[in-house]
Amino acid sequence: MEAASCCRVFSTQRCRFPLRRLSAPPWPQPFCTESSGGLVTPSASKRRSRGPVMAAKKAAEGEKQEDGKYKHTVDLPKTTFGLRANSVQREPELQKLWDDNQVLKRVSERNTGTAFVLHDGPPYANGDLHMGHALNKILKDFINRYKLLQNHKVSFVPGWDCHGLPIELKGKFIFLKSMDKETLSALTPIKLRQKAAKFAKATVDAQMKSFKRYGVWADWDNPYLTLSPEYEAAQVFCLLSAFTEYGNDINNLLQNKSHFVCLSILLFQLEVFGQMVMKGYIYRGRKPVHWSPSSRTALAEAELEYSENHISRSIYAAFKITNPSKSGMLDDFFPNVSLVIWTTTPWTIPANAAVAVNPKLIYAVAEVQSVFESESTSGGKQRKVGNILSSEKGKLFVIVASDLITTLESKWGVKLVVHKSFPGSALEHCRYAHPVNSNECSVILGGDYITTESGTGLVHTAPGHGQEDYITGLKYGLPIISPVDDEGNFTAEAGQFGGLSVLGAGNAAVVKYLDEQYSLILEEPYKHKYPYDWRSKEPTIFRATEQWFASVDGFRDAAMDAIRRVTWVPSQAQNRIVAMTSSRSDWCISRQRTWGVPIPVFYHVDSQEPLITEETIEHIKAIVLKKGSDAWWYMTTEELLPDRYRDKASEYRKGTDTMDVWFDSGSSWAAVLAKRDGLNFPADIYLEGSDQHRGWFQSSLLTSIATTGKAPYSSVITHGFVLDEKGFKMSKSIGNVVDPEKIIVGGKNHREEPGYGADVLRLWVSSVDYTTDVLIGPQILRQMSDMYRKLRGTMRFLLSNLHDWKPDNSVPYNDLPKIDKYALFHLETVMTSMKDSYESYQFYKVYQILQRFATVGLSNFYLDVAKDRLYVGGRVSFTRKSCQTVLMAHLLYLVRAISPIMPHLAEDVWQNLPFQYTLQDGSLANFVFDLKWPEKNEEWLSAPKDDVDFLGVILELRSEVNKILENARTGKLIGSSLDAKVYLHTESSDTVLKLKELSSASNDADALHRLFITSQVDILPILNEEITSSVPYTGKFSNPRTGVIWIGVTRADGAKCERCWNYTQDVGSFHDHPTLCVRCYGVIELQTQPAAAAVS
Incomplete structure (x- = not known):
């Protein structure tokens, strides 16, 4: 973990600028010549818009600005980091950078903490992604990326549910389109399964591409599919179960990795089923079940929708x-x-x-x-x-x-x-x-x-x-x-x-x-x-049929006990699954469909008595290992039966039922978590929509309890549904559907449907309380885009004012001005709050903290008052170095804070860092996720409470001063705030002492007129009618700590410095530079000295 103190954290090495550039985007390179207008920070005060920086900027752009004599002496910000994100092009470049350098794999392997496993609930591979998919996967990515910053080893294995009626119907539809009536009879189970598998795999590829574009990090090369998961951990069980029959063929299986891998989840599903059979939890019975006449199959409760009308x-x-x-x-x-x-x-x-x-x-x-x-x-x-x-x-x-x-x-x-x-x-x-x-x-x-x-x-x-x-x-x-x-x-x-x-x-x-x-x-x-x-959206009926059931009563108490030991987010989710589990009937696990995992059972032709034993199940698993699950459909009963039953094969028929898709996905813990290296069982977290209490959460719980006696998860997080911004359910017929792809790349009409990029979509996810239903629409997206732009502007300001940063410029903490210590104190408290919010998965609080701190508090105060010492205070001045020390701390902290939510922005910032950053182990942090979440910095929190509290009051006073300055500007008394002089008076002697201390601050950075961005501040010992009548703009500020403070604003005394635009009495004191103040004269003199002398 890197140290957090500003005097130790900046282990940087100067490098040839810029570092590890990607292909250059079409934005202007030097910040000082960009024509977009405005200062670096988007929330810059209007009062500063006519200041010396703008004047020098205009001069640099070739505009007339008096004589422009001192334009070259201003230290303007410089960066290759563009104000415009150009996300549609830039984000794929950054994703390619991650992929080419295997950043996720490398960082996870390098991390020394414990493994963290968020088990992915498999979405249906039957169509395009919608906003619910985006919300779900991005929330998971927030957690995984944060855990990487916390030094955990993270392996996120994405999954897809590839069986079930919807995919079977899609496969059948595709098949029928290419058939005439004469060949319709050729639609055998095998051909239908082949078509369904082809459709499912094509859908997986398309959905995977979209998830990647969302910026989701995962083991995309090895996903788990309920038809073909890729997990080598399956070898242990699969080989043991098949070894006796296949002997030397095991080597062939290992060589044919793709075939072997495609069968593992099916085999583990059969293993779970077999264990439940052997424990007596599986039985066949004639009971009323939900039956879909439109689909001609039994349905589980989780496969129902309830119409209110x-x-x-x-x-x-x-x-x-x-x-x-x-x-x-x-x-x-x-x-x-x-x-x-x-x-x-x-x-x-x-x-x-x-x-x-x-x-x-x-x-x-x-x-x-x-x-x-x-x-x-x-x-x-x-x-x-x-x-x-x-x-x-x-x-x-x-x-x-x-x-x-x-x-x-x-x-x-x-x-x-x-x-x-x-x-x-x-x-x-x-x-x-x-x-x-x-x-x-x-x-x-x-x-x-x-x-x-x-x-x-x-x-x-x-x-x-x-x-x-x-x-x-x-x-x-x-x-x-x-x-x-x-x-x-x-x-x-x-x-x-x-x-x-x-x-x-x-x-x-x-x-x-x-x-x-x-x-x-x-x-x-x-x-x-x-x-x-x-799926068919047609009414169902209750109908008694012969089905296979899992007897929940056999392990209901154990399931209820396990539920109580799981952490549920939100907490009321526990009540929901308790109610569902305690009252649920036996689970009907058989389906009368072709596309799915076959139930490995044989029936006696005369008695219809089922034949299903440990021997028959193990035999079928061995066949599936070698030939695939289609073998059940094309092999004869004699071929499928174990040896000792083959002479009676004519007395049996094989079953045609397949397993409930919820049994498929509910067995994923067995094939993914329990059998793959680097993963844990139980998983740390399951995270899905609230509808999964009766779906995947419950089916996973029941299969795991029945076979292992414990829940497959330690924590369960649920999110609500995505509605339009008016709170209505999205519907194509209504025309209110929001497409995540269009949010990222834009629609056909880019004016009406601009492409915001993935980070704006991710920022929206972070902004909502996902534990309830959430809203999205054009207006909300515009708000997110504005927030993103402001945050990007803040990061750009930090980068651009560190263009000449050197590690030996860092000012020790104890030497920093009070205002800089105050800034670091608040940075540390903000980071602590964000960490707490990440830990509790309350990402909307992270968003709110960022909004208040990075784009409002930081920009409107510290960065605003910092401009004077950064731009005109002198390149080698103490105040500029101390300010850069603080800016560096903010950059290194904020880039980590935003990286789980906006990884593209964070990486873009890091790739435009004007220096190399060295980790404690001596290696270079080439990517933002090479960093770790900063350790708590007790030194920054050690700032005297009295100083922190009083500076907080000064910020409140500053807001009131700004209102009066604005009145004076409206009344044409002043142009910019630097044209003004502020008077303060209070009857509190303690407050007077503290105000005088600030107004006469020796380091200049803490001076009141710098904090107010005015030319002068006077503390009046008395307040009489003569004074009040001569001050045109006044007001009052009241605070329990300071009492009432009277505020007055007049024109500043003295003459205006041509370089910094501050008014002082000493302008004109230097015959060689008659238009400069003492401070600017000193800066100019230092700049004109020989380099050796300047260094000394």
């Missing part, structure tokens, strides 16, 4: 009781009494197996009287009253929850007269006629999911079409009926409804049939939250 056909239906309870409580109403249910899925009624009640609720038998209307309108939506209410078949008694009587009267448009009440438990074992077939079904007792918040308090139960129905059905041994096929159509088992779509014509047909059978009481549209397939 879905409209269902909800119905109230009466199921007639055929066998009342043995207690006789319903005898008075039999046979005209019915159970009334409410459902939003009428299509599930053919699969009805029971009606469930809550044993704790009170139910009533109510007589239906006074039917008010046959049709009504509610909220503008048509409601249909069923035939049962308009029939004249005698009395109708209904059983509903007592608390819902009033609600149902209003809803149905009837009068309900209660005859009897009883608890739900009394209804158990009552029998009713199935509304669609001739079966007789029972009333059963359900759980707390049966409430009186909606419906009737009685729940139509179809164990084949609902999770709660399934659980209740198991308790009573109910049949699991699901007469629906893969495409969402009724099967022949549904009788007259066979072939109809359950979400369309089939649903309507069931409702019509119920009405014809005098079962329908009311039908009405119902708007509610409903699950949709996240």
Whole structure:
């Protein structure tokens, strides 16, 4: 680590200027001749815009400036670092510089600290990147680059999720475009997998290129793909598992690295699966799962989107009781009494197996009287009253929850007269006629999911079409009926409804049939939250099918305990994943798709009993190691079975299901973290969007807990979604999509869509509180661009005023003026605050600190008052050297502080450094990331508190003085602030002493008139009417420390120095230079001395 003290930190060696230049960009080279106007720092005071620097600058540019006699004596700033970034061209040059010199690899290997691992959550390889991708990867890069500065060994392995339905559909679409109808049948699983793989790899290449352009540092040569990860650490397990069968072929595998590497993550995924099988966590069962008719596959919860505006056909239906309870409580109403249910899925009624009640609720038998209307309108939506209410078949008694009587009267448009009440438990074992077939079904007792918040308090139960129905059905041994096929159509088992779509014509047909059978009481549209397939954007259904599941109950407690040991950012994220994990059902891990990792299972042809053992799994892994995962699809069952099963191969068939893509990505810790050299398991950090609590965070947790007993991460950071600058979700149809690529390189119309470069995009990422949803748009980007420009201007000022810097110019800390010690004190406190913000991953605080310090506080005060001693104080003067000492400290600190967020700007600054910088080990820091975060400098923090506090008050006083100076300028009393004299008066004797000390400062840098940038400051011992009446512009400043200070402004005394433009009484004292002040005369005399004399 480099030392931090300014008298020790500047281990520099003079070199031929410039250092290690890249190809020169088309900006003007010498700063003193640039025609962009203004001073180096973008926030330079208007009061200085007419000062001697501008005059000399104009003279240097050939403009008339009096006689220009002393223009060559002004030490103007010089740098090759352009004010305009030209980022669209410059950034790729800097990225090439990093790549050509393997900076990331070299720095990480050189660092002596512990390994730091941020495990990359794999994005889908199925399209162009969007702002969410940019936010995610740039946040990760902030952390990795900061950890490099903290001396950690960082290896960031990028990943991609290459399996799943979206990629399969893209591959299929590409394939179909090139086919005619006659060759359509050629779309075999192998060909489809080949097309999907080709599409995924092409997408990975495109996305990787974009991520690189964002300035993201990663091991791009060795990413992990769920179809082809590149990790040599996989050798250990893979070779051991394959050694027996392949023997000498191992050498061939090692030589064919690309083939070997492409299989490792698949093998480790199979390893995770195999371990869970052996531990009894994997089972096959017929259970209701989320099913997508549009995709014809089961879906996990993480593959669903919930529409808030879905409209269902909800119905109230009466199921007639055929066998009342043995207690006789319903005898008075039999046979005209019915159970009334409410459902939003009428299509599930053919699969009805029971009606469930809550044993704790009170139910009533109510007589239906006074039917008010046959049709009504509610909220503008048509409601249909069923035939049962308009029939004249005698009395109708209904059983509903007592608390819902009033609600149902209003809803149905009837009068309900209660005859009897009883608890739900009394209804158990009552029998009713199935509304669609001739079966007789029972009333059963359900759980707390049966409430009186909606419906009737009685729940139509179809164990084949609902999770709660399934659980209740198991308790009573109910049949699991699901007469629906893969495409969402009724099967022949549904009788007259066979072939109809359950979400369309089939649903309507069931409702019509119920009405014809005098079962329908009311039908009405119902708007509610409903699950949709996240890719096809079509509604899903619950459907019982044979699937493979991971039994979460087997390790739920261990998972909950692990969650509590993980650090969650933000902290409330823990509550979210706790709720999801504690309540989740068993994980359906099988998918009915072609593109994915096959589930290595065989089924007995007759019994359908699955064959999956440690032996069969190890055998399949060995085959995949040698031939790839496609072998499952083109090899025969006999070839895939271990030797001892081959004589019975005709009795088995291989399965066609693939694993859930969340099992793919959720196993990445096994293939990446646990098996690759230089990486840690568990990872230090997982960082993804908040939607991954039910996705990757959870799938990784479950697979890791099931196989290793611990979480795969120590900390988890989540970010929100990116919205437009008005807070709306981005949509192509609305036209509010912000494209990260256009932010960087610009759109077709560069005036309307300018290219800002990657660092402006990264600066935006740092500016937002990513733990919530964040906003972006043209106005916000313009603000970021302005901030970037100001920061670049500050860095340019620092560089340009160090063009003649030598290490032996450094002034020891104890000899520095108070104002310079004050600047270093604040620099150290600012760096401490930024370090704390980086450590807590609160990058928006880093941005705020930079904004306040580097582009406001530093520029508007210290750099502003520094110009006088830098430009006209004399090249070898003590005050200029002390100022350069402080500027050097700021440059070395700020370039490191901004490097994680704006690495291109930081590197551009470093490549324009006008000297070489030597590290403590004697090596040269050729790149900015050769540096380390500076150690805390206690010496800089040792400045006397009284001095620091008083100078802080002086800065506040300065702001008030500036307001009065501005009034004087507006009133034409003065032009620039150097035309003014400031008077101060206070009754505080202590304040008077301190002000006089500053006004007569021996080193000149601490003088009040230098801090105010005026020609004179007088401290008045008394304040009377004669004085106040003669001072045209006045004001007051009040502070608890100083009391009230009276401020007055008049024209400065004396004559104006032609060189520095300060007014003094001594101008005209030198016959050879009659227009110079004493200070400027001394500078001129020193410059005209022979070099040897000057040095001495």
